[in-house]
Amino acid sequence: MAExxxxxxxxxxxxxxxxRRDPRVVCLGEDIGAAEGVFKTTxxxxxxxxxxxxxxxxxxxxxxxxxxxxxxxTGIRPVAEIMFSDFIACCxxxxxxxIPKMRYMTGGQVTVPLVIRTANGGGLGFGAQHSQAVExxxxxxxxxxxxxxxxxxxxxxxxxxxxxxxxxxxxxxHKGLLASKGEPxxxxxxxxxxxxxxxxxxxxxxxxxxxxxxxxALSAAELLAGEDISVEVIDLRCLVPLDAQTVLSSVxxxxxxxxxxxxxxxxxxxxxxxxxxxxxxxxxxxxxxxxVAAECVPLPFADALEDEVIPTVDKVVDAVRRLSAF
Amino acid sequence: xxxxxxxxLTVDASQLLEWYEQMAVIRQTEKAVYxxxxxxxxxxxxxxxxxxEAVAVGTSAALREGDYVFATYxxxxxxxxxxxxxxxxxxxxxxxxxxxxxxxxxxMHLTKADRGMLGSYxxxxxxxxxxxxAAWSAKLRGTDQVxxxxxxxxxxxxxxxHEALNLAAVWKLPVLFVCENNLYMEYTPISAVTSVANPAAxxxxxxxxxxxxxxxxxxxxxxxxxxxxxxxxxxxxxxTVIEAxxxxxxxxxxxxxxxxxxxxEVERWMQRDPLLVxxxxxxxxxxDAADIDALDAKVADMIKAAVQEAKDAPYPxxxxxxxxxxxxxxxxxxS
Numbered sequence: 001m002a003e004x005x006x007x008x009x010x011x012x013x014x015x016x017x018x019x020r021r022d023p024r025v026v027c028l029g030e031d032i033g034a035a036e037g038v039f040k041t042t043x044x045x046x047x048x049x050x051x052x053x054x055x056x057x058x059x060x061x062x063x064x065x066x067x068x069x070x071x072x073x074t075g076i077r078p079v080a081e082i083m084f085s086d087f088i089a090c091c092x093x094x095x096x097x098x099i100p101k102m103r104y105m106t107g108g109q110v111t112v113p114l115v116i117r118t119a120n121g122g123g124l125g126f127g128a129q130h131s132q133a134v135e136x137x138x139x140x141x142x143x144x145x146x147x148x149x150x151x152x153x154x155x156x157x158x159x160x161x162x163x164x165x166x167x168x169x170x171x172x173x174h175k176g177l178l179a180s181k182g183e184p185x186x187x188x189x190x191x192x193x194x195x196x197x198x199x200x201x202x203x204x205x206x207x208x209x210x211x212x213x214x215x216x217a218l219s220a221a222e223l224l225a226g227e228d229i230s231v232e233v234i235d236l237r238c239l240v241p242l243d244a245q246t247v248l249s250s251v252x253x254x255x256x257x258x259x260x261x262x263x264x265x266x267x268x269x270x271x272x273x274x275x276x277x278x279x280x281x282x283x284x285x286x287x288x289x290x291x292v293a294a295e296c297v298p299l300p301f302a303d304a305l306e307d308e309v310i311p312t313v314d315k316v317v318d319a320v321r322r323l324s325a326f
Numbered sequence: 327x328x329x330x331x332x333x334x335l336t337v338d339a340s341q342l343l344e345w346y347e348q349m350a351v352i353r354q355t356e357k358a359v360y361x362x363x364x365x366x367x368x369x370x371x372x373x374x375x376x377x378x379e380a381v382a383v384g385t386s387a388a389l390r391e392g393d394y395v396f397a398t399y400x401x402x403x404x405x406x407x408x409x410x411x412x413x414x415x416x417x418x419x420x421x422x423x424x425x426x427x428x429x430x431x432x433x434m435h436l437t438k439a440d441r442g443m444l445g446s447y448x449x450x451x452x453x454x455x456x457x458x459x460a461a462w463s464a465k466l467r468g469t470d471q472v473x474x475x476x477x478x479x480x481x482x483x484x485x486x487x488h489e490a491l492n493l494a495a496v497w498k499l500p501v502l503f504v505c506e507n508n509l510y511m512e513y514t515p516i517s518a519v520t521s522v523a524n525p526a527a528x529x530x531x532x533x534x535x536x537x538x539x540x541x542x543x544x545x546x547x548x549x550x551x552x553x554x555x556x557x558x559x560x561x562x563x564x565x566t567v568i569e570a571x572x573x574x575x576x577x578x579x580x581x582x583x584x585x586x587x588x589x590x591e592v593e594r595w596m597q598r599d600p601l602l603v604x605x606x607x608x609x610x611x612x613x614d615a616a617d618i619d620a621l622d623a624k625v626a627d628m629i630k631a632a633v634q635e636a637k638d639a640p641y642p643x644x645x646x647x648x649x650x651x652x653x654x655x656x657x658x659x660x661s
């Protein structure tokens with residue numbers, strides 16, 4: 001077995017692989033060059049590719065994604081970094097009004113092969129403005145693909161798909177997973193966007209998770225196995241394209257569905273998945289669709305408070321128990 | 327028959343006549359748009375650029391095919407100056423399938439990508455970083471293309487303007503930032519809401535960028551200024567800010583009568599109508615007034631035909647609403 005690598009290492013590995021294969025791939029962001037990124041997710045890139053392909057920017061989120069958009073429209077395949085996903089708010093115009101609408105409002109004249117990478121989510125005690133899971137901010141906007149991998153191999157494989165995509169992709173790297181380890185990606189590893197992965201087979205309850213909530217769901221499933229509750233865990237991996245079919249097929253067997261989201265319950269992605277299952281999988285269900293999502297409050301600082309707000313193994317275990325007993 | 331317009335730049339009558347014709351095409355297109363809007367055939371909103379023609383035509387004349395232009399929601403003149411036809415612009419405004427953007431864009435989003443006219447943007451200031459990005463792309467690809475961002479005076483007070491100027495200056499990008507300062511951000515005088523007298527040029531200093539304040543109604547002056555800035559950009563000497571003083575002949579949008587503008591101010595600027603300025607220059611170069619009148623008549627016929635062509639064009643198939651989201655041509659968000 002090859003040596004395990006960290007999720008953090010997988011980010012730079014995924015980018016480097018694409019930069020080696022396509023000279024049009026260029027990175028820009030704050031502190032991504034010689035400093036190698038505030039999370040060290042661009043380690044080695046500046047050394048390998050130099051300042052002509054790894055560009056340090058000022059703290060100017062609008063300039064970063066705006067320039068990336070202009071470059072994407074004119075023959076470059078930029079990979080822009082927004083240091084913390086919370087800062088998407090500083091350039092939300094580009095995510096809400098510019099990037100996703102460019103092809104559509106020009107009647108298909110313009111192509112936008114652009115990746116926006118960003119460190120998302122809580123678990124590290126950074127407080128309310130550096131810890132949010134904001135995938136739902138992006139999920140409200142038609143025209144953006146959304147990737148949120150949970151393992152190092154998926155980081156590499158989905159990065160390949162994102163950078164090769166002719167559509168704009170927002171790539172959420174979960175801060176809480178950066179130090180986690182997994183199998184390295186094989187050479188030429190490509191994971192298509194829009195393919196969920198069944199990461200644990202089970203018969204009683206389907207648990208759908210994304211990024212940080214995947215290991216949470218897997219830990220819960222392990223505990224529940226001791227109680228004779230067989231949990232199937234689906235790693236959604238992408239929100240757009242959304243692989244609802246894998247969820248529907250699973251629910252057709254288990255008849256029970258729990259959605260585990262780190263973004264707030266209010267407006268979270270699970271609501272959309274729940275509505276699809278309510279609409280297209282209603283007759284499969286033996287119980288209400290349940291959601292374990294973040295509480296609808298800003299993320300607090302202290303660990304004890306943060307755990308109260310975001311999904312935990314205990315919360316998932318409790319929700320599955322209640323579902324299976326319904 | 328030439329007139330000196332700078333140290334090394336000259337313009338002859340035939341060149342100026344060509345620019346006059348382009349300005350006349352824009353002027354008469356805008357008049358047609360106004361009439362079509364008032365008669366209900368153009369819906370939504372329009373922001374007419376009558377009065378701003380010299381900025382578009384003069385700058386465009388300094389560009390090459392392959393250069394990039396980014397405009398605002400007041401952008402009909404830039405689309406036409408870069409080669410969009412009045413008929414395809416009018417069809418877009420009239421919600422027709424033959425419109426520039428297949429009737430998905432409308433007046434505020436005219437785009438003609440195959441001519442480098444990479445869009446009209448309706449979020450104030452948003453396109454300045456995008457234009458900087460296109461210029462960055464040219465630099466990355468090792469071409470000598472330049473990008474131009476046209477924007478209004480109102481855009482100089484939004485963050486994207488400042489982020490774009492700084493980034494373009496730091497990265498020494500081949501980009502021109504051309505402010506069409508028409509004295510009003512919308513309905514409010516720009517001077518009432520801006521801390522400096524020259525909203526674009528005075529800010530350029532803060533970013534270490536050269537700036538020129540020019541008569542934006544003199545097409546020759548606009549061309550010559552743009553030409554110098556374009557040459558600088560192509561030579562790798564970085565961005566230039568041009569603040570072109572001009573004036574709207576219509577209100578801000580739709581049927582706005584622009585009553586907030588003093589009558590004497592309007593009168594003064596109407597006497598500096600860019601077409602009048604060019605006409606005077608042409609006659610001083612010996613062009614017969616009757617020849618200019620004939621040109622106007624030819625343009626009028628062309629616009630009349632364009633209006634008819636747009637009127638006769640089909641509306642889009644409603645099914646096309648669900649196309650063009652993704653590169654595969656479709657709109658499916660589920661796999």
